[in-house]
Amino acid sequence: MVFEPSYLKKEEVIDLLTKLTEEEFSRARERSLTPLKSTVFFRGEGSYVYDVKGNRYLDMTAQAWTLNHGYVNSDIMYTVYEQMHYLTHVRYGYPTIPRIKLINALSELFNFEKVSLNNEGGGMAVEAAMKLSMVNRPGKDIFIVTYRGYHGASLATIAASNPMPSVIRFEGFGVEHFKRVPYPYCYRCPFNKRFGECDFECLTPVENLIKYDNNNNIAAMIIEPMQGPGGQIPSPPGYLERLRSILHENDILLIFDEAQTAFGRIGKWSASEYYNVKPDMMTLTKALGGGFPVGALLAGGDLSGFTEGEEHTTFGSDPVLFAAALASIEVTKRMKLPERAERMGNYIMKRLLEMKDRHRLIGDVRGAGLFIGIELVRENKKPATEETEYILQSAFEKGVIFDVSMPQIMKDEFTFRNVLKIKPPLIITEEEADRALQVLEECMGEVESGI
Secondary structure, eight states, rough: OOOSSSSHHHHHHHHHHHHOOHHHHHHHHHOOOOOOOOOOOOEEBTEEEEETOOEEEEEEHHHHOOOOOOOOOOOHHHHHHHHHTTTTTTOOSOOOOOHHHHHHHHHHHTEEEEEEESOOOHHHHHHHHHHHHHHTTOOOOOOETTTTOOOOOSSSHHSSOOOOTTTTTOOOGGGGGEEOOOOOOGGOTTTTTTTTTTSSSGGGGHHHHTOTTTEEEEEEEEEEEEETTTTTTTTTHHHHHHHHHHHTTTOOOOEEOOOTTTTTSSSSSSSHHHHTTOOOOEEEOOGGGSSSOEEEEEEEETTTOOOTTTOOOTTOOHHHHHHHHHHHHHHHHTTTHHHHHHHHHHHHHHHHHHHHHTTEEEEEEETTTEEEEEEEGGGOOOOOOOHHHHHHHHHTTEEEEEEEEEEEEETEEEEOOOOEEEEOOOTOHHHHHHHHHHEEEHHHHHHTOOO
């Protein structure tokens, strides 16, 4: 089959996809229920994205840490194009060749016996994990989550995530089903202890929560093994192993939300591999689809699966998107992207630690592979929120895209949002990294000189 338009002219199709007037954009911004940024991206290549005016940006965010292979990877695009010749949509219950192969690929890659797929992303995968927990722990419907955790933007996953009043003007549904405990944030330890001397005191709230749960209704704990939106915080060595032991001693399931950490970004295929701690369930998305929306829940063989009515959506079994995910996995293997992420992460971390010695603004540099956070502070670790926002905007004007941690909001006021994120495509070169770090240092110099 060769695709040729029947009712549209080729020129019309090209114009539809490449031409935009200021009036069209202005109307769309007025009509859009969600805010639209003022820059319109048009095309991408490698680690760069271009706007409609021809400006080029070095993307140190991989567009929400998703484009591990860079923009429009040719192998993934070709695979998608080929699949379009066969099928583009089936009902959820019908298997297709890409779906069958993807289930097997994920099972074998991460060593989990059972797999559920979706075409929406991580939030739906986390909801699937919650449902599967309740299936396998009948009568239990409470979930332990962490402060500054983030698990999605549905009504249920908003409830599971850290509250952000004024940014999110409503509560998620079922907030009473989630109990929060501190995340092991060693730079700002809530117990004022030092790692290595603390005996994981941050696990005491977990133990107490379980101990005093008189109803015995905790089904599972959901945790990011390396906290992403909350500040780029890797959990310290040994923490997750101790956590799993505490949970399993009390018949509570452990769920890793690996939306940001899987598929090579941290120098390993997953945080589970990085820490050598296997959870009962793992949720995946972002880099899985190579730029296309795919989510997955992986579960151990000792857990019962879903009935047909418990987990399905109309557009949850798109063979085109599953084909993209298959190509994404294979390209990641052949390009050795986990190894590349580790190498480039070490290169960038070395440069950042050298910058830390020169700039009082840098309080902490942390991460693994190309999952890096730079915490910017004033005296006495006071969060440098305004300075961070300035650097973000100034760097963008200079052609480099960074991002920042989600806000901590108390009493409707931003208390801090001060961690710059460095999470570029895993194909980034040393030359590109040098350029980004040069711009970053220029921007920090502007802040420190009072500009």
